[in-house]
Amino acid sequence: MKHLLLVLPLVFILLNQSLGQTVISGKVTDRKGEPLLGASIAIKGSYDGATSDSLGHFSFRTRKKDSVTISASYLGYEPEFQILVLKGGTLELHFKLKDAFNELNAVTITAGIFEASDSKRMVMLRPLDIVTTASGNADITAVMQLLPGSNRVGEQEGLFVRGGAAYETKTVIDGMIVQNPFFSSTPDVPQRGRFTPFMFKGMAFSTGGYSAQYGQALSSVLLLDTQDKVSDQSSTNVVAHLAGVGVGYTHKGAITGQLYYSNLAPFLKLVKTNIDFVTPPQGAGGSLTLNENLSKNSVLKMYVTYSDGGNTLGLPNYDDGGKIYQFKLRNRNLFTNNTYKVFFDEGKWIWQSGFSYSNNIDDINIGTTPGDRRDERSQVRSVLKRLWGKNQENSVLAGVEYHNILNSNLFGGYKASLEENYSTAFAETEFYLLTKLALRVGLRGEYTSILDRYNASPRFSAAYKTSQYSQVSFAMGQFYQTPEKNYLYTNRSLGYELANHFILNYQWSKSDRTFRVEAFDKEYKNLVREYQTTFDPNPYRFPTGATDNSGFGNAYGFDVFFRDKKTVRLADFWVTYSYLNTRRLFQNYPVEAMPIFSTTHNFSVVYKQFIPKISSNVGITYTYTSGRPYYDAANPVFLGDRTKSFQNVSIAASHIRNIKGSWLVFFMTLDNVLGRKNEFGFRYSSDGQSRFPVIPVTYRTLFFGVSMNISRHADVPKESKLDL
Amino acid sequence: MKRLLMYFLFGALNYGIISAQSADSQAPASTQKPEFVEAMTDVVADIQGAEFGEDLQPYANTLERIAAAEPKEWLPAYWGSFCYMIKSFTEPVVEKKDQYLENAEKLVATADALNPNNDEIEVLKANIASARMAVDPMNRWQKYVPISSAAIAKAKSINPLNPRIALHEAQGVFYTPEAYGGGKAKALPMIKGAIELYKAFKPTSPMMPNWGLDAAEYMLGEAQK
Numbered sequence: 001m002k003h004l005l006l007v008l009p010l011v012f013i014l015l016n017q018s019l020g021q022t023v024i025s026g027k028v029t030d031r032k033g034e035p036l037l038g039a040s041i042a043i044k045g046s047y048d049g050a051t052s053d054s055l056g057h058f059s060f061r062t063r064k065k066d067s068v069t070i071s072a073s074y075l076g077y078e079p080e081f082q083i084l085v086l087k088g089g090t091l092e093l094h095f096k097l098k099d100a101f102n103e104l105n106a107v108t109i110t111a112g113i114f115e116a117s118d119s120k121r122m123v124m125l126r127p128l129d130i131v132t133t134a135s136g137n138a139d140i141t142a143v144m145q146l147l148p149g150s151n152r153v154g155e156q157e158g159l160f161v162r163g164g165a166a167y168e169t170k171t172v173i174d175g176m177i178v179q180n181p182f183f184s185s186t187p188d189v190p191q192r193g194r195f196t197p198f199m200f201k202g203m204a205f206s207t208g209g210y211s212a213q214y215g216q217a218l219s220s221v222l223l224l225d226t227q228d229k230v231s232d233q234s235s236t237n238v239v240a241h242l243a244g245v246g247v248g249y250t251h252k253g254a255i256t257g258q259l260y261y262s263n264l265a266p267f268l269k270l271v272k273t274n275i276d277f278v279t280p281p282q283g284a285g286g287s288l289t290l291n292e293n294l295s296k297n298s299v300l301k302m303y304v305t306y307s308d309g310g311n312t313l314g315l316p317n318y319d320d321g322g323k324i325y326q327f328k329l330r331n332r333n334l335f336t337n338n339t340y341k342v343f344f345d346e347g348k349w350i351w352q353s354g355f356s357y358s359n360n361i362d363d364i365n366i367g368t369t370p371g372d373r374r375d376e377r378s379q380v381r382s383v384l385k386r387l388w389g390k391n392q393e394n395s396v397l398a399g400v401e402y403h404n405i406l407n408s409n410l411f412g413g414y415k416a417s418l419e420e421n422y423s424t425a426f427a428e429t430e431f432y433l434l435t436k437l438a439l440r441v442g443l444r445g446e447y448t449s450i451l452d453r454y455n456a457s458p459r460f461s462a463a464y465k466t467s468q469y470s471q472v473s474f475a476m477g478q479f480y481q482t483p484e485k486n487y488l489y490t491n492r493s494l495g496y497e498l499a500n501h502f503i504l505n506y507q508w509s510k511s512d513r514t515f516r517v518e519a520f521d522k523e524y525k526n527l528v529r530e531y532q533t534t535f536d537p538n539p540y541r542f543p544t545g546a547t548d549n550s551g552f553g554n555a556y557g558f559d560v561f562f563r564d565k566k567t568v569r570l571a572d573f574w575v576t577y578s579y580l581n582t583r584r585l586f587q588n589y590p591v592e593a594m595p596i597f598s599t600t601h602n603f604s605v606v607y608k609q610f611i612p613k614i615s616s617n618v619g620i621t622y623t624y625t626s627g628r629p630y631y632d633a634a635n636p637v638f639l640g641d642r643t644k645s646f647q648n649v650s651i652a653a654s655h656i657r658n659i660k661g662s663w664l665v666f667f668m669t670l671d672n673v674l675g676r677k678n679e680f681g682f683r684y685s686s687d688g689q690s691r692f693p694v695i696p697v698t699y700r701t702l703f704f705g706v707s708m709n710i711s712r713h714a715d716v717p718k719e720s721k722l723d724l
Numbered sequence: 725m726k727r728l729l730m731y732f733l734f735g736a737l738n739y740g741i742i743s744a745q746s747a748d749s750q751a752p753a754s755t756q757k758p759e760f761v762e763a764m765t766d767v768v769a770d771i772q773g774a775e776f777g778e779d780l781q782p783y784a785n786t787l788e789r790i791a792a793a794e795p796k797e798w799l800p801a802y803w804g805s806f807c808y809m810i811k812s813f814t815e816p817v818v819e820k821k822d823q824y825l826e827n828a829e830k831l832v833a834t835a836d837a838l839n840p841n842n843d844e845i846e847v848l849k850a851n852i853a854s855a856r857m858a859v860d861p862m863n864r865w866q867k868y869v870p871i872s873s874a875a876i877a878k879a880k881s882i883n884p885l886n887p888r889i890a891l892h893e894a895q896g897v898f899y900t901p902e903a904y905g906g907g908k909a910k911a912l913p914m915i916k917g918a919i920e921l922y923k924a925f926k927p928t929s930p931m932m933p934n935w936g937l938d939a940a941e942y943m944l945g946e947a948q949k
Contacts, residue, residue: 040785042792047763049789051782075823102823128862231870511818615903658905 022086025059026093028052028072036097039074062086076100099435101391107438107465109430111475111505111518112209114147129572130197132608134619135650135671137703140203141182141193144222146604148518148559148578149207152625153597154646154680155694157182157191161207162522163555163582163598164219167484168499171222172214174301174339177403179358179377181222184331186313187540188680188694189275194307194333199289201227207559208501208520209475212428212442212459213383213399218481218499218524226301229253229291233711241667241705242267256289262309271702274695276314278326283309297343304336310363316692318538318685328365334358348392353382371411379403394431400424407485411542416489420482421449428459436465448482455480455496469510475503483528483549491547498525512565519558527551527586535590535638537631537684545588553584553592570610578602593639594629596681599646601626616655623648630681633688643681649673663709671701760794764931768803772935777814780807791834798839799931805831805848806935812855821859828852844933846879847888854892887921891936894918898943908947915943 028039035056042049043064050060062068065086072095073079080095099105129143130136136143141159145152150161158166171181173195183191197203202225214221230253237248244262263282285307294300310330316322339354355378362373383399401424408417428442442459459477466472480496487494505518529551530543559578565571580600585592601624608619627642635641654667672678680694767786774780784807791800808828812821829852836845853872857864872892879889894914900906918940927934 038779038781038785040788042785042789045793047759047786047790047793049785051785075820075827230866233870511816612901615901657903 021061021063022088023059023061023090024070024093025057025090026095027056028058028074028095028097029056030077031096031098033096036074036077039072039077039095039097041070041072041095044069044071072097076102076105101389101393101432101435105465105468106393106432106435107463107471107473109438109440109461109463109473109475110471110507110516111461111463111473112207112501112503112520114144114149114205114207130203132617132619132652132654133606134608134621134652134669135623135648136621136652137192137669137671138197139192140195140197140200140222140224144205146576146606146621146623147205148516148561148576149220149520150205151578151580151597151599151602152623152646153190153628154678154696155188155190156597157185157193159205159220159222160597161220162520162557163553163580163584163595164499164522165595165597168217168219168481169222170214170217170220171224173224173337173356174226174354175213175352175381175383176337176339176354176356176379177216177377178335178337179375179405180333180335180360183309184329184333184360184362184373186311186327186329187315188683189313189697194305194335195224199226200224207503207518208522209459209461209477209503210479211440212426212444212457212477213397215424215426215444215446215457215479216422216481218479218497219522226303227291228299229293235709235711237707237709239705239707242270242703254290254292256291257286258288259286260284264311267703271698271700273698275697276324278312278314279310279328281309281311283307283331285309297347299341300338301340302336302338304334306332306334308332316683318683318690318692319687321690322692325367326365330363332361334360348387350385350387351383352385353380355380366411369412372409374406374408376406377403389432394429396427396429396431398425398427400426409485409489418450418485418488422482423447438463442477446480450488450492451482451495453495470506470508473505473507475501475505477501486543487528487530487547490543494528494547495526495549497527497549497551499523500525513567514561514563516561517558519556521556522554524551524553524555524584524586527553527584529586530588532588535588535631536686538686539596543588551584551586553582553586553595555580555582555598557581568609570612572608573606575605576603589638591638596629596631596639599625599628614655615657616653619652621648621650621652623650628681631684632682632691633684643679646678646680647674647676648678663711665707665709666704667707668704669701671703672696672699675700756797757794760790760797761929761931763790764799764803765929768799768931771803771807779814780810783807784811788831791831796838798835798842798845801831801835801838802845802848802933803931805829805835805852806933809848809852809855812859818859822856825852825856825859828855841878841882843879843883843886844888846875846882847886847892848933850875850879850892854896885921885924887918887925887940888933888936890914890918890921891940894940894943898947911943912947915940915947919944 028036030036036052037054039052040049041052041058043062046062046064048060048062048064050058052058067083067085069081069083070093071079071081074097077097078100080097082093084091130140131138133143133146144150144159150159153160156166159169160166161169171178182193185191204223206221208220210221232253234252235250239246243264244260246258246260248256248258250256261284263280265280268277268280285305287303287305290302292300312326312328314324315327317325335358337356339352341350341352343350358377360375364371379401381399381401383397385395385397388394403422405420405422408415424444424446426442426444428440430438430440432438440461443456445454445456447454457478457480461475463471463473479499479501483494483497500523502521503518507516526549528547528549530545530547532545557578557580561576563574580598582594582598583592584595603624605622608617610617625646627645629639630641630643631639632641650669650671651673652669654665657664677699678696682691682693684691767783771780771783784804787800787804787807791804794800805828808824812824815821815824832845832848832852839845850872853868853875857868876889876892879886894911897906897914898908898911922937922940
């Protein structure tokens with residue numbers, strides 16, 4: 001045996017040489033020379049080959065002769081080929097593989113953008129995260145306020161981004177601007193967004209430096225992409241909670257009809273409010289959605305919704321010792337958004353066009369004085385996009401938009417109205433110079449009839465991948481916006497307001513852990529200034545003084561974000577800190593000052609845990625916002641005072657249960673658990689002598705409800721919890 | 725010694741010395757080359773004998789080489805796809821899981837094109853869809869559960885006695901919490917049923933799929949605790 005062992009190799013060596021066997025060995029590395037483990041080395045058309053080891057080495061024998069093609073391939077790299085002539089003996093090969101273009105190693109532009117999406121892998125938020133976040137109340141905007149760059153303004157709806165006012169952020173659904181994304185404003189009572197997060201497959205929240213496809217927003221855009229058709233299933237959904245009931249039915253995944261009735265009376269009975277609701281908010285509405293893949297290459301989406309609701313508030317009259325007067329609002333809103341998308345030439349061309357119409361009517365009674373606000377917007381948009389490159393990773397697009405906007409405001413005997421025709425054209429290209437280096441260059445031109453002026457704004461972004469899991473990204477651009485309608489009612493000779501953004505971002509992301517830090521500088525120009533003999537601190541006043549575009553301002557700062565879904569199993573944790581330094585001379589400010597809606601420090605921590613044993617999700621959110629500037633006539637420094645800090649601890653829990661094939665989700669939230677008496681500022685009598693604090697509608701809020709989903713394929717979501 | 729012997733066998737095979745002996749491996753079709761049968765039998769034995777956690781990449785590489793050399797055979801693509809599906813479970817980096825599953829989907833589509841209406845291919849498709857979902861269940865069930873269910877339904881219509889169909893269904897219930905209508909107790913009869921089917925199942929050749937019994941036995945042990 002021993003002899004045999006010694007002899008056998010010898011026999012083989014002899015055999016090899018005599019029969020022309022070739023030993024092929026070598027190494028597979030990446031471009032930097034780092035060994036690749038598990039790469040496949042193959043001779044084309046034969047079984048012969050090997051797999052590289054942890055040092056990148058491989059070795060194998062072949063009986064192939066003459067000219068052969070040897071390849072080395074590895075997931076995520078471009079395969080490499082060598083053509084060789086085999087004549088026996090030993091061959092030493094070195095393959096240096098180049099990174100292939102894919103989502104894992106390609107850089108993406110992250111400066112100024114926060115995405116929540118189902119389709120992209122490397123996003124930080126999923127739409128489902130919106131509904132499971134404590135203190136978010138299943139409201140898109142409320143959750144966005146827990147992300148860096150945005151700060152909470154407790155008495156008003158909207159996104160206040162990096163020193164910007166709420167009007168500087170536009171909400172966009174499938175590319176189309178939404179005229180009234182929130183339920184109608186009432187003084188010092190913030191409103192919810194009109195759209196449920198379940199409508200959308202993706203959301204992107206821009207903190208600045210956004211694409212040339214969007215405009216008319218000095219600070220930010222909130223981009224919402226509606227769901228695609230995912231299945232042919234029919235299902236019924238019923239929801240009941242403290243503030244109302246709703247029912248929805250989806251037919252074969254294509255048509256969805258929804259109806260709701262809301263009434264806050266049960267909620268107001270249970271929770272102590274700081275505001276006197278003379279008649280509790282109530283309303284009814286419905287929506288119809290059609291979502292169909294007309295052919296393999298085209299998608300039609302149609303959405304129409306109508307709602308009617310209102311309430312009466314008892315508000316203090318600041319000039320009459322706080323005597324209560326009634327503020328009555330009835331809101332009717334019709335909105336339809338329709339898009340058609342077609343792909344042709346194997347998906348290399350994408351053409352999307354859309355039409356939307358919105359009509360919003362607010363009938364208001366302030367005391368005994370009747371008034372109204374009306375906004376009507378019709379818009380059309382068409383964008384043609386062409387993809388190119390080996391992986392169709394590059395794109396160029398061009399588009400046009402046209403809007404007709406009618407606004408009017410009636411108060412007592414005074415009526416103001418506006419008609420605006422706004423048109424825009426834009427072009428943008430996004431391309432990779434290297435897999436590691438992406439650029440986006442865009443230009444947008446706008447014209448609006450109401451100012452009778454044109455503008456052109458360039459946009460530029462770049463991103464460079466610094467390592468496998470990290471990248472730096474940069475964005476800059478000019479952003480124009482037509483002044484707010486309240487100023488245009490009285491002065492049509494105003495010009496565009498302008499903001500210039502510069503954003504630098506670093507992001508590290510690996511296996512459900514993300515760290516991100518972003519620094520920004522924003523310069524405001526041509527802001528509308530209003531001249532008054534004495535400062536009127538009432539934010540709801542109608543501007544009557546002379547106005548011009550001589551205002552200006554700036555904002556700079558940084559934010560830090562860390563998210564970890566990995567360390568604790570089935571948990572999700574994120575922490576956000578934003579620092580903001582901003583000053584402005586605008587509106588009726590007599591001197592440059594930090595605006596009342598901005599805060600220097602914003603901090604929040606969100607924690608969520610899924611507990612499979614009791615099939616429940618629990619979450620807690622803590623928010624800290626440093627004091628906001630407020631006006632005090634006694635202080636010689638304009639807006640020199642700060643409120644106490646805003647702090648809030650919220651908890652949320654949901655429990656899911658399957659009863660006879662139907663899905664029941666019980667949910668509960670408790671906002672401001674500790675009952676902290678937060679304040680947002682003060683309102684003054686016009687002589688500045690008496691003041692009234694602006695406080696939340698409730699100090700502590702309890703809310704609960706249940707949602708039931710009945711699907712014909714009742715077994716469907718069971719497996720969804722596989723391995724949860 | 726074992727390796728040497730293997731090498732000897734391989735070398736001998738290439739010369740066709742023992743080609744006649746390959747008949748032992750019960751090659752289903754006489755058109756299959758003996759070296760194909762031998763290479764496949766070998767790599768399939770290695771895959772089915774692999775410990776959980778063992779890197780299947782070398783086998784996947786071998787299978788892809790065989791697949792490239794034998795473009796009319798569906799089994800190399802099937803097993804290559806299987807390796808990547810398993811790899812997605814052992815891979816710790818979330819982003820890479822999807823890359824493996826993309827490969828698995830490509831290969832199973834190749835196998836399907838070469839051998840349409842095959843129950844084993846449909847079962848594998850169902851497993852890949854479930855693996856896709858397992859990467860991010862909360863957000864993906866809407867898309868992948870219907871794909872998985874459809875593939876299992878098709879497999880059942882072709883061969884209801886395939887034990888891997890019963891295994892996949894039992895796993896679905898086993899890993900679903902009781903509150904969601906699943907649970908170990910509910911899965912127990914399904915697991916037992918699957919094991920019965922495994923006992924009755926005889927692959928037509930050693931390179932045909934014959935995996936899953938160990939997973940069923942593991943679940944049986946857990947469910948009987």
